[in-house]
Amino acid sequence: MRTGVDLAEPLAGFRRRLAETLVRSGLNFRDDLRVLDVLLNKARPPRARRAGEILSLWKAMLAEPTSRERPFQLYINIPYCRQKCLFCKFPVRLTAAPDGVESYLRELEAEALFFAPTFDTVRFDDFCVGGGTPSVCSARQLRDLFASVRSSFQIDPGARCSIEFHPASTTLEKLLVVRRAGFNRVSFGVQTMDAALLARIQRDDQDEASVRDAVRRAREAGFDNVSLELVLGLLGDGPRQFMESFRRVAALRPTTISVNQLNLTAAYMKSEGVSPDEYRRHCESVLPETVAELRTLAPAFGYDAGEASPRHGIWTLYALDALELRERKALAPEEATTNVLGLGQYAWSHVFARAWYERLPRAYHPDRPIYRTHPLSRGLEMARYVRDRLIKRSRIDFPHFRSLFGEDFRDRYALELRLLDEFGKVRMDSYGVDFLPLGLPERFFYGSVFFLDQISSAGFGRRTLSEGYLARLQRDLGCPSSEYPARAQ
Numbered sequence: 168m169r170t171g172v173d174l175a176e177p178l179a180g181f182r183r184r185l186a187e188t189l190v191r192s193g194l195n196f197r198d199d200l201r202v203l204d205v206l207l208n209k210a211r212p213p214r215a216r217r218a219g220e221i222l223s224l225w226k227a228m229l230a231e232p233t234s235r236e237r238p239f240q241l242y243i244n245i246p247y248c249r250q251k252c253l254f255c256k257f258p259v260r261l262t263a264a265p266d267g268v269e270s271y272l273r274e275l276e277a278e279a280l281f282f283a284p285t286f287d288t289v290r291f292d293d294f295c296v297g298g299g300t301p302s303v304c305s306a307r308q309l310r311d312l313f314a315s316v317r318s319s320f321q322i323d324p325g326a327r328c329s330i331e332f333h334p335a336s337t338t339l340e341k342l343l344v345v346r347r348a349g350f351n352r353v354s355f356g357v358q359t360m361d362a363a364l365l366a367r368i369q370r371d372d373q374d375e376a377s378v379r380d381a382v383r384r385a386r387e388a389g390f391d392n393v394s395l396e397l398v399l400g401l402l403g404d405g406p407r408q409f410m411e412s413f414r415r416v417a418a419l420r421p422t423t424i425s426v427n428q429l430n431l432t433a434a435y436m437k438s439e440g441v442s443p444d445e446y447r448r449h450c451e452s453v454l455p456e457t458v459a460e461l462r463t464l465a466p467a468f469g470y471d472a473g474e475a476s477p478r479h480g481i482w483t484l485y486a487l488d489a490l491e492l493r494e495r496k497a498l499a500p501e502e503a504t505t506n507v508l509g510l511g512q513y514a515w516s517h518v519f520a521r522a523w524y525e526r527l528p529r530a531y532h533p534d535r536p537i538y539r540t541h542p543l544s545r546g547l548e549m550a551r552y553v554r555d556r557l558i559k560r561s562r563i564d565f566p567h568f569r570s571l572f573g574e575d576f577r578d579r580y581a582l583e584l585r586l587l588d589e590f591g592k593v594r595m596d597s598y599g600v601d602f603l604p605l606g607l608p609e610r611f612f613y614g615s616v617f618f619l620d621q622i623s624s625a626g627f628g629r630r631t632l633s634e635g636y637l638a639r640l641q642r643d644l645g646c647p648s649s650e651y652p653a654r655a656q
């Protein structure tokens with residue numbers, strides 16, 4: 168239990184400022200979440216570490232008696248593509264043929280072999296391969312890679328095993344290889360079905376026929392969980408055009424359709440000849456109507472639009488005959504508490520309550536400092552957990568919180584709970600606390616009171632945040648960091 172200062176006044180002040188900020192910004196969930204993410208995850212200076220130091224972090228965490236209470240994910244990154252889509256924010260390298268990936272795959276195997284013995288008692292609950300585009304590899308390369316991974320790590324038989332493919336580099340042989348390697352979900356980036364827009368984003372190696380063939384082959388290979396991804400916010404893609412892409416994608420009956428809001432890149436702006444302000448105006452003029460159409464029409468195409476909103480940035484629409492998958496996902500362990508062992512360049516890893524780290528784009532060698540590591544305190548881990556819970560599920564279970572952190576949620580967050588209770592936003596029983604029915608932006612808004620600890624201890628404004636973020640925080644929150652009281656962690 169924490170000690171010290173009575174925080175009722177500062178919390179009320181914090182709430183008022185946050186309210187003003189969010190109301191002024193039109194409850195812009197996405198931007199404010201980004202600011203908080205920078206604050207929470209990046210405010211502490213990173214340090215480059217060697218593989219041996221990373222291994223020590225994992226060993227210490229795995230030695231904790233409660234370490235197995237939390238799920239584990241194995242993630243492999245293959246940051247190669249045949250060509251670069253102009254809006255893509257991921258760091259990818261270009262390769263015209265599978266030969267270009269060969270040495271990278273050898274390096275991946277060496278990294279996997281280094282970490283594997285430490286995880287010999289861990290069963291991974293989730294296995295995910297992304298990039299880039301894993302389908303740039305040949306069938307033989309995919310077979311060898313997954314044979315090596317399967318012999319190094321234990322994947323739970325009930326695990327979700329998911330891989331990303333590009334329709335243009337998909338073959339039946341590759342799909343059969345990954346299906347036999349135990350993958351049970353395949354996700355195809357489609358972005359749009361409009362040929363002219365595909366050319367404008369430098370993705371003209373794909374067309375409607377290649378998307379249709381990819382989905383047909385996936386079914387032939389035995390995948391019954393197929394996801395297709397669309398991008399929202401392309402210039403030239405108004406509500407009518409976007410819904411036409413959606414209709415054509417829905418006609419292929421994927422299990423889910425993911426809709427991702429476009430990331431504005433310098434390459435895309437240059438190619439389209441627009442400034443960030445012009446792009447923002449485009450979004451303001453077309454996105455609300457597009458999302459309204461999507462919400463209205465998706466059920467007619469057999470999909471549930473759920474919490475679709477122009478401010479989410481990303482959401483997943485489930486086929487109406489696959490809604491039980493969404494229920495299962497809702498019951499699955501939270502992403503925020505998942506330990507992630509990432510392998511490969513640019514892969515992110517998460518060692519619960521100890522560190523986040525990213526593999527830098529340098530050749531793998533156990534004696535080189537190639538992991539950019541951000542320390543992760545228990546307090547920050549709690550804030551991330553609470554944020555994830557509130558945003559995705561609206562409920563926090565007290566026994567679950569205790570099993571993860573060894574503390575009682577009501578003690579840890581007594582003041583915040585009192586505040587939310589006074590606002591009439593929560594209902595509490597002996598087992599947990601529920602937000603009363605609220606939309607996502609409001610859940611984010613009221614859930615932000617739980618970040619006060621982290622905001623006050625992050626020291627933003629003094630050294631670590633970029634000038635742009637600092638200016639925004641000071642402008643929007645309207646106060647310097649010294650107004651936030653320090654609190655025992």
Ligand code: SF4
Binds near residue numbers: 252256299
């Ligand atoms: S295929 Fe995917 S990962 Fe590759 S550049 Fe395009 S969007 Fe990015």
